[in-house]
Amino acid sequence: EAWDGIFNQADRCIQNIYRQLRQETGNQKKYPGVLASLLMLDKLSIEDIKASVTELMAGGVDTTSITLLWTLYELARHPNLQEELRAEVAAARAESQGDMLEMLKRIPLVKGALKETLRLHPVAVSLQRYIAEDIIIQNYHIPAGTLVQLGLYAMGRDPKVFFRPEQY
Known part of the structure; x- marks a missing residue:
């Protein structure tokens, strides 16, 4: 039910902005974001744009809610x-x-x-990036184009990096 609400709200917002952008010139400045840019380019269908914006909104909901959930848990402790x-x-x-x-x-x-x-x-469990240039870390050669990962959970609990890492 909550997801339906998110999708319906995204649909209404996109339709309203789309109508306003088509009705008046100069509205690009009123809506300077990604959505207005995509709508003005006319390269994606309205359905594709709705799907992309809904994904962005949904992704923001999960990451924010999980962070707030853990924050409330830690504050209760x-x-x-x-x-x-x-x-x-x-x-x-x-x-x-x-x-x-x-x-x-x-x-x-x-x-x-x-x-x-x-x-x-x-x-997220890890951060991933492709290396732009060859690098050497602790005598290991890592060529450009290699996907490297940083384990966030392990790093956040590393006693070499954080004093009493288990403590909030």
């Missing part, structure tokens, strides 16, 4: 930290007077908690 975060957010909210960007600048503990959550509970 650490009530003192939970209280510190609550106080930081309340102070930032009062000081920023409703300016969200200003508020975000005033919550380093919240940012740290989210980073710590991602260290212990990464959304």
